[in-house]
Amino acid sequence: MTTSNRILLGVNIDHVATLRQARGTRYPDPVKAALDAEEAGADGITVHLREDRRHIQERDVLLLKDVLQTRMNFEMGVTEEMMAFAERIRPAHICLVPETRQELTTEGGLDVAGQEARIKAAVERLSKIGSEVSLFIDADERQIAASKRVGAPAIELHTGRYADAETPAEVAEELKRVADGVAFGLAQGLIVNAGHGLHYHNVEAVAAIKGINELNIGHALVAHALFVGFKSAVSEMKALILAAAKA
Ligand SMILES: CC(=O)[C@@H](O)[C@H](O)COP(=O)(O)O
Numbered sequence: 001m002t003t004s005n006r007i008l009l010g011v012n013i014d015h016v017a018t019l020r021q022a023r024g025t026r027y028p029d030p031v032k033a034a035l036d037a038e039e040a041g042a043d044g045i046t047v048h049l050r051e052d053r054r055h056i057q058e059r060d061v062l063l064l065k066d067v068l069q070t071r072m073n074f075e076m077g078v079t080e081e082m083m084a085f086a087e088r089i090r091p092a093h094i095c096l097v098p099e100t101r102q103e104l105t106t107e108g109g110l111d112v113a114g115q116e117a118r119i120k121a122a123v124e125r126l127s128k129i130g131s132e133v134s135l136f137i138d139a140d141e142r143q144i145a146a147s148k149r150v151g152a153p154a155i156e157l158h159t160g161r162y163a164d165a166e167t168p169a170e171v172a173e174e175l176k177r178v179a180d181g182v183a184f185g186l187a188q189g190l191i192v193n194a195g196h197g198l199h200y201h202n203v204e205a206v207a208a209i210k211g212i213n214e215l216n217i218g219h220a221l222v223a224h225a226l227f228v229g230f231k232s233a234v235s236e237m238k239a240l241i242l243a244a245a246k247a
């Protein structure tokens, strides 16, 4: 079981593309954001090619594949279109996520337990291209155990409920849910990542949970970058999570 205090920062650049798509311009370019993020200490770059293409486009993923110095974490729904695209680009990491066309953002985790055969087939197929496959799931023992059974080497725990919690009691309850999920995942021999809705004001408690491999953070970084620049936004976040993990 890993209990080191090393923690990685995966920078999600989806919402740089959201701003570009709002006007159909060529700017701001998520590829430039990715390169700036790497210079500022990002350990990896996350992109979610949504079925509706509301932010990241194929062009972004193809360019990133050529220029990234770190590694790509490619988030995708479990569809034939995405499986074929992933086979073409062979990202270092693939995270399978649930997708609902009308949702504002990824509202919950993938129901692995409810569709084990389908997810197992996807994990097997994507593992053949050399990608490390992770499943974006709620911090729920049933889903974590199912993730282990379908052969995924990694999971990413959805921290959205923690991020959205309002009262101190709710925050504590959701944080405990994430911490328990991390411990259970590690005990199953899984690599445990976490992300969604993490911000400068709520990230430290999650980064302090021992054994988390990587935090994936996007929306808050892009929002903060409007005021301080992308490199500063990333380096501030990186410093916060490293300090919290060491504490
Ligand atoms: C799966 C996940 O958490 C990220 O891809 C995040 O969802 C990106 O932002 P949107 O959900 O707003 O597309």
Ligand SMILES: NCC(=O)COP(=O)(O)O
Pocket (backbone or CB within 6 Å): 012, 046, 156, 194, 195, 196, 197, 198, 216, 217, 218, 219, 220
């Ligand atoms: N998988 C979570 C992610 O990549 C970033 O989510 P958010 O910080 O944009 O909410």
